[in-house]
Amino acid sequence: MDRWFKESISDQIKRNRLRVWCAVSDDDDLIGFYGLSAHSVVPQSASALAARRERHPIPAIYLAALATHIAHQGQGLGGALLADALTRSYSVSNDIGAASVILDVLEDEAHAKRRFFYERIGFMTLDPDHHPNRMYMPMKAVEAQITMLAQPLSS
Incomplete structure (x- = not known):
């Protein structure tokens, strides 16, 4: 994520492919971020989202990235960033229409932990x-x- 953030994120923003929101510390250090973009899926690969006989791409919002600095993991920052991303996605869906939020779980040494994080929030496997x-x-x-x-x- 660190390399992706430094090397390709600005190009994606310049090409109007992605928007990124950042969390910074009191010292203005980057401690977390997430990125969203427009997306769509074909009904054949998203039967859980597709209406009967749907043929056109299904609009969605893509959570392209969600990351927290290693020193801030386990403190609720990732959950707060995800809550903000979901709130923003819901607001956008009311303006332009989107059936869901979609993401791809990075497959690395933390894959199982990351997947559990999303499942616990309510994400499900699409295909x-x-x-x-x-x-x-x-x-x-x-x-x-x-x-x-x-x-x-409640107290």
Whole structure:
């Protein structure tokens, strides 16, 4: 993620392919970020999202990246960034229409931990036969997740 952030993110932003939101420390050090872009999936690879006899691509919002600095992991920053990404995605879906938020779980040494993080939030595998690392959350579930996150904690 570090290399991707430094080497290709600005090109993607300049080409209007991606938008990135960052979390910074009190000292203005980058401690986390996420990136979103427009996306679509063909109904044949997204039967869980496709309406019966749907032929056209299904609009979605793609969570291209979500990362926290190693020194800040385990402190809730990743969850806060994801909550912001979901809130932003839901808002955009109300303006232009999007069926879900989609992401690809990076396959590396932390894959299982990362996948569990997304599953715990409510993401599900989109196409287990062809793309087992592609996950999605329907916009209705995103709305419910946002509502739950907005509830005050009971004492």
